[in-house]
Amino acid sequence: MKCCRLLLHQIVLSYGAIHPCCSHTISKTNSQLMVNYYGQLLDIDKYVANRKVQVDAFNEGRIPDCFINCPLYEISNNSSDKVCFEIINVSNRTNCNCNCIYCDLRDKGDQSKKEELNKRKPYDIHPVLIDIQNKNLISNNCAFFVGGGEISEYPPEEIEWLLLFALENNCRLELMSSGIKYSQAIEKVLTIADINLKISPDAGTKQTYEKIKRVKAFNIVWENLKKYIKSAKNNSKAVIEIKYVLIPGINDNIDEINAFLSKCKSINAKNIVIDVEHYWLYEENKKIPDSLIKAVTYFEDLRINSKEFNVNYIQVGKEFLKGLIK
């Protein structure tokens, strides 16, 4: 077993901990590298020492603690253990204007947890990132994720600062948004930057959207998507992906998928990404409904044959979903 690329080259600046990856939010892997983390400057020696426990396990062919149930493992081609980040993920905020039934942060929709997450005061990310920059820890063409909470809920001056920081450091931007609130700052970078923006309506009808998202924002999300797509149209480095998280029994039916595709068509959206609900994916002894098999097969047919859409799978559920295709 070779060492994991994310362990060596990614940093996720979460609230309460620094992680090498997001696997803990998906399948509850044990991957934190720094605990009790609330915006302290990065102590490189301590960081490397903590990371060494897992790195040594990989190098010695053992199974590191973090690897058990890991859905995101990537083999590293660059095994240098010098600290230089190829991926930086800023996740110091936890508030969000959406309320998805599958939210990784929300313990299956526990509403008291949502309130707590929405009220939490974030730590100041500015000195942390400036310190990382001053220590020359950012690799060229580093991917810069703004992971959470919801980017459009950040104070406008903070989004602008983060996006500018990424661009000044030659990073590729990787943004995710609920799409509920339109961001002028995102619009601006869509016209000029190397950027991937993902928005996940998961539905083609208002009724299903509201069941999954538990907010009344179906129309506004599609309107905002349309505006973002229009802004990016002259920038070949901007990719906007519309995500469809398959949720067995809720949106894994062909009518809903067709309604979703019509919405995509109506706003000139080309890029679709498929995922499957993560809590369901990691459930033991789950039954796989025929509806899910049909839905994945339908998307796969589109992936192969469509001239209109580029269809892709998200890494986490990819292997599982492809295994269902008839």
Ligand code: SF4
């Ligand atoms: S093996 Fe998995 S859990 Fe461990 S660092 Fe890599 S991606 Fe994260």
Ligand code: SF4
């Ligand atoms: S948009 Fe993301 S952070 Fe917000 S509730 Fe949905 S899954 Fe959670």
